[in-house]
Amino acid sequence: xxxxxxxxxxxxxxxxxxxxxxxxxxxxxxxxxxxxxxxxxxxxxxxxxxxxxxxxxxxxxxxxxxxxxxxxxxxxxxxxxxxxxxxxxxxxxxxxxxxxxxxxxxxxxxxxxxxxxxxxxxxxxxxxxxxxxxxxxxxxxxxxxxxxxxxxxxxxxxxxxxxxxxxxxxxxxxxxxxxxxxxxxxxxxxxxxxxxxxxxxxxxxxxxxxxxxxxxxxxxxxxxxxxxxxxxxxxxxxxxxxxxxxxxxxxxxxxxxxxxxxxxxxxxxxxxxxxxxxxxxxxxxxxxxxxxxxxxxxxxxxxxxxxxxxxxxxxxxxxxxxxxxxxxxxxxxxxxxxxxxxxxxxxxxxxxxxxxxxxxxxxxxxx
Ligand SMILES: *Cc1c(COP(=O)(O)O)cnc(C)c1O
Numbered sequence: 001x002x003x004x005x006x007x008x009x010x011x012x013x014x015x016x017x018x019x020x021x022x023x024x025x026x027x028x029x030x031x032x033x034x035x036x037x038x039x040x041x042x043x044x045x046x047x048x049x050x051x052x053x054x055x056x057x058x059x060x061x062x063x064x065x066x067x068x069x070x071x072x073x074x075x076x077x078x079x080x081x082x083x084x085x086x087x088x089x090x091x092x093x094x095x096x097x098x099x100x101x102x103x104x105x106x107x108x109x110x111x112x113x114x115x116x117x118x119x120x121x122x123x124x125x126x127x128x129x130x131x132x133x134x135x136x137x138x139x140x141x142x143x144x145x146x147x148x149x150x151x152x153x154x155x156x157x158x159x160x161x162x163x164x165x166x167x168x169x170x171x172x173x174x175x176x177x178x179x180x181x182x183x184x185x186x187x188x189x190x191x192x193x194x195x196x197x198x199x200x201x202x203x204x205x206x207x208x209x210x211x212x213x214x215x216x217x218x219x220x221x222x223x224x225x226x227x228x229x230x231x232x233x234x235x236x237x238x239x240x241x242x243x244x245x246x247x248x249x250x251x252x253x254x255x256x257x258x259x260x261x262x263x264x265x266x267x268x269x270x271x272x273x274x275x276x277x278x279x280x281x282x283x284x285x286x287x288x289x290x291x292x293x294x295x296x297x298x299x300x301x302x303x304x305x306x307x308x309x310x311x312x313x314x315x316x317x318x319x320x321x322x323x324x325x326x327x328x329x330x331x332x333x334x335x336x337x338x339x340x341x342x343x344x345x346x347x348x349x350x351x352x353x354x355x356x357x358x359x360x361x362x363x364x365x366x367x
Contacts, residue, residue, distance in 0.1 A: 003016060005328065005351035006347070007347065008342060009153055009202075009333065010342070011207045012342060013347050015259050017263060018255045018259050036248055042241070046247060047239075049254055050239070050245075050254075053071070053250060053253055053254030056257035062190065067213050067214060068213070068214050068216065069211065071209060072212060072229075073246050074210060076102075076199035076210055079178070080105060080108075083106075084113055084114055085226040086222045086226070087194070087195070088221075089223075093140055093143060094117050094118065094144055095118040095120040095143040096119055096120060097132060097146070098121070099122075100152035101152065101154045102149045102152055103148065103178075106147055106149070107147075118139070118140035120146060121136045121137040123157070128155050129299075130296035130298075130299050131159050134164065141168050143165070144173065145165070145176050145195075146173050146175050148163055149177075149178045150177050150181075151180075151182040153180065154333040154335065154340075156293070156305055157299050158301040173194075174193075174194025174195065177193055177195070178197060179196050180202055181202045181344075183203050184203045184260060185274050186267055186270065187268055193215070194214070195212065195218065196212070197212045200253055202303070202342075205255075212232065214236075273349060275302065276349060277302070280349075281305050285305075285307050288363055292310070293305065293308075304340060304343075306336070307341075309338075315337070322355075325358050327358055341355060
């Protein structure tokens with residue numbers, strides 16, 4: 001059996017140790033005589049799995065006690081709708097920062113559902129190559145919350161700071177963050193946020209699960225016309241089990257959290273590894289005239305590294321030869337082309353070394 005190096009943007013690589021453990025536990029989960037997939041979500045065995053996953057996530061991110069953690073479904077995209085349904089009280093408007101394709105999708109959904117929204121800042125003018133500066137983010141006075149995307153997975157553009165969500169009168173609005181492609185890649189001050197959400201298939205586990213972290217005082221603002229499955233309060237009261245949750249994805253997420261705690265040694269250790277991985281790849285790009293990345297250095301994503309070749313007629317050969325060398329899923333998003341290497345937590349440093357070697361070799365032969 002060979003496991004290749006997988007740079008997929010999502011669903012992304014999972015730690016081999018996690019998959020091996022899931023394999024060992026697949027047919028007979030810890031002597032119970034059945035697999036996790038076949039268990040009632042209400043059984044004591046499964047409830048213990050679910051609670052352990054939440055406890056480990058709380059420990060990893062040091063989530064304060066006044067936050068609820070929800071394990072729900074529909075991906076990050078469903079949260080584009082669920083957030084306004086939960087937070088937009090009567091007369092309030094959502095403020096958004098637009099830094100690229102994922103923020104635009106969140107904006108489009110809020111507009112589609114609730115019409116008027118406020119654009120607090122945008123990096124459109126610089127082609128989404130640098131995030132707005134803190135003083136450029138201007139909230140409307142009726143702002144119910146400020147939404148931003150910490151890391152644009154397609155553009156490879158990441159915030160290097162947590163924005164302040166302050167209305168013109170000086171009052172603070174809840175800050176909402178789509179953290180799908182950076183959650184658990186580094187320590188985070190959760191207390192700065194009102195709501196954090198993240199689709200699982202990047203740094204948490206298999207697709208089918210989305211994690212929402214919501215501050216208690218925001219649970220009473222939901223609209224009456226909301227689909228009941230969207231409701232943060234209802235999900236919190238039901239332990240995320242209003243209906244059948246994505247049980248297997250939740251279990252796998254729990255194994256990933258254990259791996260982060262026990263094998264990696266926590267998020268500070270993870271951050272150091274991620275910083276090294278990204279530094280190696282950006283150095284290889286910057287030291288060559290053959291590869292290029294347009295993002296301002298301070299806003300370069302450590303998770304998603306897009307790059308182009310000086311001659312795009314070589315793109316096809318690059319991808320084909322990379323695949324032959326066991327380097328998978330390096331094609332850029334279909335909307336932007338070029339290349340993209342996603343370096344999520346489960347992508348080992350050895351994969352980055354192999355990629356950098358391949359890039360150097362390809363340039364020598366074809367550059
Ligand atoms: C992948 C991604 C999404 C979409 O996630 P789904 O689970 O497919 O809905 C949204 N936002 C960001 C930043 C992402 O990386």
